[in-house]
Amino acid sequence: MPPSFDFQDLCSKEEKGAPVVVKMENPNWDVLELEGPTRAGPDLGKGKNKNAKQLTWVLLLKAHRAAGCVAYLAMGLWTLLAAIQNRLIAPKAALALDRPVKGKLYNYIRGFLVAAIVLLCVEVVAHSLGWHFAAPTGFNVWSLPHAIYMGWMVIRYKYIGPALQFTADSCIVLFLIQSADRLIQFGGCVYVKLRRIKPIPVNPSLESDDAEEPDKGYPMVLIQIPMCNEREVYEQSISAICQIDWPRNRMLVQVLDDSDDVEVQELIAAEVHKWHLKGANVIYRHRENRTGYKAGNLQSAMNCDYVKDYEFVTIFDADFQPKSDFLKRTMIHFKDNPELCLVQTRWCFVNKDENLLTRLQNINLCFHFEVEQQVNGHFLNFFGFNGTAGVWRITALEKCGGWMDRTTVEDMDIAVRAHLGGWKFIFLNDVRCLCELPESYEAYRKQQHRWHSGPMQLFRLCLPDIVKSRLTVSKKANLIFLFFLLRKLILPFYSFTLFCVILPLTMFVPEAQLPVWVVCYIPAVMSFMNILPSPKSFPFLIPYLLFENTMSVTKFQAMISGLFQLSSSLEWVVTKKSGRASEIDLFDDVKNANPADQIQKLNRVTSESGLDALKEQKDLSVSVLAPVSSGVKKRNRLYWNELALACLLLTAAARSLLTEHGLHFYFLLFQGISFLVVGLDLIGEQVSYAV
Numbered sequence: 001m002p003p004s005f006d007f008q009d010l011c012s013k014e015e016k017g018a019p020v021v022v023k024m025e026n027p028n029w030d031v032l033e034l035e036g037p038t039r040a041g042p043d044l045g046k047g048k049n050k051n052a053k054q055l056t057w058v059l060l061l062k063a064h065r066a067a068g069c070v071a072y073l074a075m076g077l078w079t080l081l082a083a084i085q086n087r088l089i090a091p092k093a094a095l096a097l098d099r100p101v102k103g104k105l106y107n108y109i110r111g112f113l114v115a116a117i118v119l120l121c122v123e124v125v126a127h128s129l130g131w132h133f134a135a136p137t138g139f140n141v142w143s144l145p146h147a148i149y150m151g152w153m154v155i156r157y158k159y160i161g162p163a164l165q166f167t168a169d170s171c172i173v174l175f176l177i178q179s180a181d182r183l184i185q186f187g188g189c190v191y192v193k194l195r196r197i198k199p200i201p202v203n204p205s206l207e208s209d210d211a212e213e214p215d216k217g218y219p220m221v222l223i224q225i226p227m228c229n230e231r232e233v234y235e236q237s238i239s240a241i242c243q244i245d246w247p248r249n250r251m252l253v254q255v256l257d258d259s260d261d262v263e264v265q266e267l268i269a270a271e272v273h274k275w276h277l278k279g280a281n282v283i284y285r286h287r288e289n290r291t292g293y294k295a296g297n298l299q300s301a302m303n304c305d306y307v308k309d310y311e312f313v314t315i316f317d318a319d320f321q322p323k324s325d326f327l328k329r330t331m332i333h334f335k336d337n338p339e340l341c342l343v344q345t346r347w348c349f350v351n352k353d354e355n356l357l358t359r360l361q362n363i364n365l366c367f368h369f370e371v372e373q374q375v376n377g378h379f380l381n382f383f384g385f386n387g388t389a390g391v392w393r394i395t396a397l398e399k400c401g402g403w404m405d406r407t408t409v410e411d412m413d414i415a416v417r418a419h420l421g422g423w424k425f426i427f428l429n430d431v432r433c434l435c436e437l438p439e440s441y442e443a444y445r446k447q448q449h450r451w452h453s454g455p456m457q458l459f460r461l462c463l464p465d466i467v468k469s470r471l472t473v474s475k476k477a478n479l480i481f482l483f484f485l486l487r488k489l490i491l492p493f494y495s496f497t498l499f500c501v502i503l504p505l506t507m508f509v510p511e512a513q514l515p516v517w518v519v520c521y522i523p524a525v526m527s528f529m530n531i532l533p534s535p536k537s538f539p540f541l542i543p544y545l546l547f548e549n550t551m552s553v554t555k556f557q558a559m560i561s562g563l564f565q566l567s568s569s570l571e572w573v574v575t576k577k578s579g580r581a582s583e584i585d586l587f588d589d590v591k592n593a594n595p596a597d598q599i600q601k602l603n604r605v606t607s608e609s610g611l612d613a614l615k616e617q618k619d620l621s622v623s624v625l626a627p628v629s630s631g632v633k634k635r636n637r638l639y640w641n642e643l644a645l646a647c648l649l650l651t652a653a654a655r656s657l658l659t660e661h662g663l664h665f666y667f668l669l670f671q672g673i674s675f676l677v678v679g680l681d682l683i684g685e686q687v688s689y690a691v
Contacts, residue, residue, distance in 0.1 A: 102640050105557055109644040112501075116651045119508045122149065127658055161511025164502065171498040172518055174490050179522055181486055186529050188375035197378060199426045202336040206328070215247040219331055222310040222394075223251065226297045227268070227318035228258040228290070232579030233436065234268050240321035242280040245328060252310065253282035256297050258290045292405030293572040294387075295413075299403040302394075310394060317388040319436040319577050321350075329431045330391050341396030341423035342415070344373065345389045345431040351578070356540075357444060357684035358437045360547050363530060363537050365437075369429065370533035377427030380478065382419045387411030389433040396423050406461060408572050409454030416462055416479070420469045436577050439685040441678060442637060443576040448551065449558040453569040455488040456562030489559060496556035499549050500645055504652035504668065510659050520663045523549075546674035547683075553641050578685075642679030646672050 126132060131146050191197075208217035223241055227234060241253055255272050259265050265286060272284040287300060298315070301307075312334065316322060330343045346369045352362040376383040387410070397403075400417040407413055415425070438444040466479050503519065506512045527545040531537050537544070561569040649672030656665045677683055 103557075105553075106640050106644060109641060109648065112504075113644055113648045113651065116504065116508060116648055116655070120651055120655050122152075123508075123655060123658055156509055157511050160509050164505055164509050164512035168498070168502045168506070168512055168514055171494045171502060172514075174494045175498060175518065175522070178486055178491055178494070179526055181482065182526060182529065185371050185375050186532075188379060189371040189533075192374060192378055198430065199333060199377075199428060201332040204332050204335075206332060206335070215250055218247050218250045219312055219334065220310040221246065221251050221327060221331065221391075222307060222313045223253045224256055224298060224301055224313060224315050225254065225318060226256045226258070226294050226315070228297075228574050229261050229264050230259070230318035230574075230577065231261075231264050231267070233319040233577050234264075235271055236321055236579070237316060237318050238268075238271050238275060238282070240323075241316060242275040242278075242282055243324060244322060244326055245324040248279065248281050251281060251327075252306075253280065254301050255282065255284050256301050257284065257286045258293075258297050259286070260290070292403075293408075295403040295405040295410035298410075299405075302397070302402060307394070312391055313394055313397070314391045315388055316433075317435070319579075320388055321434040322389070323433075326431065326433065327391075330428065333426050333428075334391070334393065339422075339424045340426060341393045341418050342385060342425045343391045344377070344383070344386060344425065344427050345433050346373075346427075346429050347386070347389060347435050348432040349437050350434055351437055351439060354437075354439055355684055356543065357441060358439060359537060359540055360544050361437045361444065363534050363540065363544050364548075366534040366537075367530045367532075369427075373427045374429050377425055380475070381424040381426075382475075382478075383415070383425055383427060384483075385411040385415035389435070393423075396421070407454045407457040408450045408569070409458060412455060413458055413462075416458065417465075419475075419479070420462075420465055420471065422470070436579075438575055439578055440576065441639075441681055441684045444684065445554055445639075446571075446573045447575045448554055449561075449568070450572065452488070452492060452555045452558035453562030455484065456559055457565065457569055459484045459488070460563070460565075489563070492552060492555035492559045495549065495552035499671070500552060500649070503664075504648055507652040507655040507659075507664070507668070514664075516663050519667050542670075543674075546671055547678075549671055550642065550674050550678050553645060557641070637681045639679045639681065642675045646675035646679055648672075649675060 126149055129146075131149050206217045208214050223244070225237060225241060227237075230237075238253075238255060244251070255268060257265060257268050259268065269284045269286075272282055275282050285301060285304075287297060290296070292299065302313070307313075312331065314327070314330075326345070330345065333343050334340055347365065349358070349362055349365075352358050373383045373386075396418055397414065400414060400421055400423075402414075403410055404413055419425075438447055463480070466476055469476070471479070498514075498518075502512075503514055506514050523545055524541075527541055527548070531541055531544060558569075560566070649668050653665055653668035653672060656668060
């Protein structure tokens with residue numbers, strides 16, 4: 001008689017062995033411990049001792065765990081769908097405020113999508129009927145669709161496939177050239193880091209030998225704060241700038257207000273008056289006509305009579321909060337260096353961890369400053385001015401023609417003209433200025449449109465001047481082929497064309513192929529290099545790669561708009577800000593300061609009107625937000641270009657299942673999902689509107 005394997009008998013035996021423990025990953029399930037003997041009955045298969053009852057219980061518990069996982073995933077999916085539903089159902093008042101314009105690019109993508117869906121249906125029918133394996137026999141009504149399909153395959157093989165492959169190969173060449181440029185820049189950054197190279201001032205002392213005038217060694221500095229309806233950030237920027245450590249009689253702060261909101265004008269004027277009573281040398285200047293936008297505002301201020309008394313001008317946008325030693329760390333580089341016209345400092349962000357959108361922006365901008373600006377500044381003495389947190393020599397500005405409003409990138413315009421005039425630039429990577437990132441996709445999208453349409457406008461205008469300039473051939477080549485064509489035109493062109501047009505097409509035209517290393521490996525390596533300057537962002541490597549491809553549609557559209565001088569290239573929209581001024585990064589220097597200096601530093605970075613003071617140092621990590629009006633609500637937008645591309649990529653992913661089962665399918669699937677998330681405005685903060 002075989003031994004009994006009854007569960008109760010096993011548990012009642014005195015001889016007990018090692019326990020069998022089954023742990024559930026889902027915290028809703030309990031931990032069950034089964035104790036069994038060290039000796040089980042006869043060997044069951046290949047000499048292994050097994051207990052049927054124990055195995056049954058283990059399998060049942062694993063089935064319960066699987067059921068719990070399925071329930072958990074179902075709940076997560078339901079929550080996601082509910083969130084999407086809430087974002088899609090917007091109030092009628094909100095919809096009336098924003099009627100999205102569907103331009104020509106959307107019409108092209110929609111036509112492409114309709115054709116892709118039709119081709120997908122045809123391919124599914126062809127595969128199910130086996131049309132790929134045999135030509136139609138005879139001719140009748142039922143064989144006509146088969147004959148038409150075979151004719152389509154011949155046309156695809158002889159004409160469409162070779163043309164598409166040629167286009168793909170051309171884009172791959174551009175992709176490789178741009179990747180090589182990015183790799184060389186990264187190598188230059190590594191060289192600078194390993195050699196610990198940084199700009200060294202010729203004469204680091206600003207002290208005067210004249211005992212009667214000890215401040216004579218400090219140059220006369222004009223500080224300009226251009227702003228327009230900056231309700232959220234005007235207090236913190238004016239407060240920080242008015243407390244810069246510099247002799248008061250040798251510094252003047254100009255608050256250049258272009259606001260058309262009367263209430264905002266009064267608030268800014270009151271803030272300026274408050275700091276004037278405290279002893280700061282600050283004046284308020286308002287323009288009735290906002291001609292020329294920021295460039296017009298700056299040039300209008302430079303035309304004031306008292307500007308001739310100043311040697312240098314420092315520019316801060318309304319959300320920038322420099323540290324008190326900003327001028328002391330930048331102005332020393334101008335002393336005994338007459339060829340230097342610009343000192344640019346690095347940005348850091350108070351809200352870089354606010355949401356996924358700000359985290360991805362931080363990756364991009366860290367690479368821009370750490371690699372692009374630093375390498376170009378060290379090896380070429382030239383880079384594009386970032387428009388703020390920089391110091392200019394006024395003589396250089398005047399000789400270059402001053403600020404011009406002919407493009408939406410007046411900062412890049414003046415930098416190119418100064419470079420053509422033979423002036424030199426310095427980038428200080430160790431001097432950082434706090435500012436704010438756009439938190440909504442709408443604000444970020446408008447900012448990127450301006451940043452990518454303006455360079456193409458400028459390229460059209462500056463090309464004759466570059467060719468006629470006295471620069472060396474190598475510097476001319478750098479300006480034309482690297483600075484403008486490769487980084488401002490080719491990059492958005494191939495990003496959109498290769499990954500959003502050609503790749504889906506190759507799924508419907510299998511005769512043309514994109515290698516896996518183009519689709520996956522090289523983009524992954526490039527993304528890895530981009531993320532190295534911000535190592536804390538490594539968990540966002542894959543989202544960053546997908547988001548950069550998603551943004552290619554906006555950048556491509558902006559590039560085309562600027563290149564062909566379309567009406568949208570002339571739009572100048574002020575980037576919306578939220579006024580976050582008390583993030584952890586804002587207090588890094590406070591934590592490391594002496595107790596006697598902490599109160600002074602906190603007063604610099606904390607708003608003095610409307611915000612509660614921070615009473616304890618442990619509260620430094622808490623964000624202090626301005627109160628939101630009860631009459632303001634938030635809503636989402638629909639971005640039709642991104643939604644149409646999401647449907648197109650998902651359709652191509654479905655088509656790839658008929659022929660491709662590798663990385664092409666997964667790339668198209670996840671890229672389509674990322675377009676869908678952005679198109680539904682599920683990334684970043686929602687847009688506010690008044691009710």
